Amino acid sequence: MNLKKITFTGIIFIFIFSFITHNIYDWFPNFLTSILFPVNESIWEHQKMIFYTTIIWGIVEYFWLKKLNVRYHNLISAVVLSSIFNIIIFILIYTPIYIIFGHDMISNLTIYFITIIISQIIGCFILKQEKFLKKLNELSLILVPIIIIMFSILTYYPLKIDSLFYDSSSNKYGLYNYYDMKKVNHP
Numbered sequence: 001m002n003l004k005k006i007t008f009t010g011i012i013f014i015f016i017f018s019f020i021t022h023n024i025y026d027w028f029p030n031f032l033t034s035i036l037f038p039v040n041e042s043i044w045e046h047q048k049m050i051f052y053t054t055i056i057w058g059i060v061e062y063f064w065l066k067k068l069n070v071r072y073h074n075l076i077s078a079v080v081l082s083s084i085f086n087i088i089i090f091i092l093i094y095t096p097i098y099i100i101f102g103h104d105m106i107s108n109l110t111i112y113f114i115t116i117i118i119s120q121i122i123g124c125f126i127l128k129q130e131k132f133l134k135k136l137n138e139l140s141l142i143l144v145p146i147i148i149i150m151f152s153i154l155t156y157y158p159l160k161i162d163s164l165f166y167d168s169s170s171n172k173y174g175l176y177n178y179y180d181m182k183k184v185n186h187p
Contacts, residue, residue, distance in 0.1 A: 003072070006064065007124040010057050014116050017053045022046075035152040039175045040167035043095060044158065047087045048151050050112075054083035054119070055144075073132040080140035082123030084147075090115040091164075099163055 024037040036052055038045035058079030065072060072078075094111050101107075126133070158165040158174035165173045 003070075003124060003128060006061060007120050010061060010123075011113075011116050011120050013060065014053045014057050014120070015113055017056065018049050018112070021049045021053050034155055034175055035148070039155055040172060041169045042158075042165050042167040042173070043091065043098065043163070044154065044165045045167070045174075047091070048155075050086050050090060050115075051083045051147060051151070054086060055079060058082075072127045074126050074129055074137060077133055077136040077140040078123040078126040080143055081126060081136075082119045084143070085122050086115050086119035089118055095163055103168075 021037050025033045025039050036048065038049050058075065061079070062075055065075070090112060093115065094108070097107065097111070126136075154165070155174050160166075160173065167173070
């Protein structure tokens with residue numbers, strides 16, 4: 001199996017697995033699932049789904065490449081940068097469309113699928129590099145805990161940016177309606 005087929009499989013895996021990760025917090029509400037999976041329907045919370053499904057795919061991809069005795073350099077940076085690019089591209093494309101037209105499931109899924117394709121192609125390009133990109137791999141390893149911490153903090157203490165953190169379906173920011181709780185506790 002060549003890298004193109006593995007990349008195609010990754011696109012399908014990430015897209016389908018996202019449907020599962022989208023609901024994990026609802027099925028198992030606890031602290032761990034709240035920092036790993038979306039706790040509401042805000043744009044920001046869905047970025048956790050994008051990030052973690054890509055990381056999970058990277059773990060699957062690692063074992064798959066190992067089983068096939070395929071050696072590729074830069075898997076760590078390919079996976080991490082693919083997830084970061086997916087988030088950035090999704091936000092850049094989706095946010096203006098959401099602000100102008102509102103929520104539409106078909107366009108949301110289409111945009112998400114397109115961003116997965118683009119980000120996986122970027123990851124494949126990094127993976128195909130013959131040269132071991134030591135600094136990029138080191139930076140990628142540093143970025144993972146930073147991103148996890150950022151997602152964790154912003155789930156419980158989201159910024160008051162309506163277009164990114166506000167979930168209009170539940171009328172809240174983050175896990176709780178943090179801003180309303182502050183008004184009640186501190187008049």
